[in-house]
Amino acid sequence: MTLFGIKLRLPTSAEATGAAVMGSGLWVAAMGLLRAAAITVEPYDAGALLIVILWGCLSARLGIRIGTGHRHLLANICISGVLLLVYQGAWSAVG
Numbered sequence: 001m002t003l004f005g006i007k008l009r010l011p012t013s014a015e016a017t018g019a020a021v022m023g024s025g026l027w028v029a030a031m032g033l034l035r036a037a038a039i040t041v042e043p044y045d046a047g048a049l050l051i052v053i054l055w056g057c058l059s060a061r062l063g064i065r066i067g068t069g070h071r072h073l074l075a076n077i078c079i080s081g082v083l084l085l086v087y088q089g090a091w092s093a094v095g
Contacts, residue, residue: 003075005071006071008062009061009062010062011058016058018061019054019057019058019060019061022057023053027054030053031046047087048084051084052080055076055083056076059075
């Protein structure tokens with residue numbers, strides 16, 4: 001399968017799990033740094049940060065690496081935008 005001319009690969013279950021664990025750990029570290037810097041983060045913003053960090057970790061396993069070219073960066077930005085639009089829609093639907 002290709003996306004914007006990028007050959008995607010299917011990660012194994014272990015790779016996907018590792019990416020999810022790494023993304024969750026990075027999110028916890030980011031939230032800790034924000035708290036240590038006395039920056040208040042609303043739940044909506046924390047969830048959006050989690051989604052973007054998890055996508056960043058998983059996209060590397062799919063073969064989308066933002067450091068390897070403009071197409072990879074474009075794919076990552078577009079998919080992050082779509083994920084955030086869906087997240088915004090879910091928040092709007094709930095309340």
